[in-house]
Amino acid sequence: MKTRVLSGLALVVLAGVLATVAVASGSTHTKTTSIKIGVSLAGYSTDFWSSYVSYEKQFAGKYGVSLIGPVPANGDAGKQLTDIRTLISEGAQALIVNPVDSAAIAPALQYAASKHIPVVSVDVGPSQGKVFMVVRADNTLYGKDACNYIGQHSTGAGHVAVLEGDLASINGRDRSTAFVDCIKKSYPNLKVAEYATKWDAPTAVNDAKTALSTYKDLKGIYVQWSGPVPGILAAEKAVGKYSAVGSPDHVILVSDDGVPFEMSDIRSGILDATVSQPANAYAQYAIYYAKQALGGATYKVNEKTDHGSTIVNLLGNLEDAIVAPLVTKANVNDPSLWGNAAAKGK
Numbered sequence: 001m002k003t004r005v006l007s008g009l010a011l012v013v014l015a016g017v018l019a020t021v022a023v024a025s026g027s028t029h030t031k032t033t034s035i036k037i038g039v040s041l042a043g044y045s046t047d048f049w050s051s052y053v054s055y056e057k058q059f060a061g062k063y064g065v066s067l068i069g070p071v072p073a074n075g076d077a078g079k080q081l082t083d084i085r086t087l088i089s090e091g092a093q094a095l096i097v098n099p100v101d102s103a104a105i106a107p108a109l110q111y112a113a114s115k116h117i118p119v120v121s122v123d124v125g126p127s128q129g130k131v132f133m134v135v136r137a138d139n140t141l142y143g144k145d146a147c148n149y150i151g152q153h154s155t156g157a158g159h160v161a162v163l164e165g166d167l168a169s170i171n172g173r174d175r176s177t178a179f180v181d182c183i184k185k186s187y188p189n190l191k192v193a194e195y196a197t198k199w200d201a202p203t204a205v206n207d208a209k210t211a212l213s214t215y216k217d218l219k220g221i222y223v224q225w226s227g228p229v230p231g232i233l234a235a236e237k238a239v240g241k242y243s244a245v246g247s248p249d250h251v252i253l254v255s256d257d258g259v260p261f262e263m264s265d266i267r268s269g270i271l272d273a274t275v276s277q278p279a280n281a282y283a284q285y286a287i288y289y290a291k292q293a294l295g296g297a298t299y300k301v302n303e304k305t306d307h308g309s310t311i312v313n314l315l316g317n318l319e320d321a322i323v324a325p326l327v328t329k330a331n332v333n334d335p336s337l338w339g340n341a342a343a344k345g346k
Helices: 002-025 047-063 077-089 106-114 139-153 170-186 201-214 229-238 260-268 279-294 338-343
Strands: 035-041 065-072 094-097 119-122 133-137 158-164 190-196 218-223 252-257 273-276 311-314 317-322
Touching: 035 047, 035 077, 035 279, 047 065, 047 279, 047 338, 065 077, 065 279, 077 094, 077 106, 094 279, 106 119, 119 279, 133 139, 133 279, 139 170, 139 218, 139 252, 139 273, 158 170, 158 201, 170 190, 190 201, 201 218, 201 229, 218 229, 229 252, 229 260, 260 273, 260 338, 279 317, 279 338
Parallel strands: 035 065, 035 094, 094 119, 119 133, 133 317, 158 190, 158 218, 218 252, 252 273
Antiparallel strands: 311 317
């Protein structure tokens, strides 16, 4: 895939050179044309998605494309279908879509296909319908990493709470199933209390309060995104269950995303770990694959990429399984982690 990347960038550079020559010669016959990519997101009110949008604008410039949107569906699958039709009517030649619902996105994908508009799905893959590529990390590993961290750092028997994302999302299902299966298989001294939050931070915080009050032997909490973390820490303090990471009675807290405040919390010893879901790589390769789709590129399962990942099969679609590392005190200062770069404004 390295050859394809260089070729794609070379085309962008060549287009710029041609435009410069045309302007210098006073030609009226040569002009630049910009690829228009429509962007539909489930929403971007969180720190992760706000960062993603910033990176997307940055990489749009790098790859020489113009973006229509991003248009947030605000968690409404029906609105997202309408949004996608509107983006196509506004001239989008390709689409980048972060589905609200893995199954409900199917009619929008069918409509795009009928208009010969390629679609790249980012972060959430469809469970029905075809896309050119899914840009997404292996969410099963998110759940396993959280399970193993909590299991290896807890002592004795007790309960662990998992604050699940929306189970209508393949991400929520993968993280939840992997976490629960791993605990049952590898740490039978721990029992799982499951709470379905639908990615709603107030719900997750309330569920954490319930777990803290219900289970006196609570050993850990796995929350599947970063938004509820401050509220969970506040809830622990309110009920007298808060203690620093490493303390004997500490309730282990593991989250997902890798946003700047999580990096700070890990350094401060108030958050144990997070999975760094790479907002920068998601933005970059979503745009990259949209351009590749328009250029007629093809990929296959087990193909290696030039950025350390592998193309895999996800429910009948191809997925670039982007690497998402577990971040702890041991590696939190790694400058390659996107949350650290974002904190410095890079």
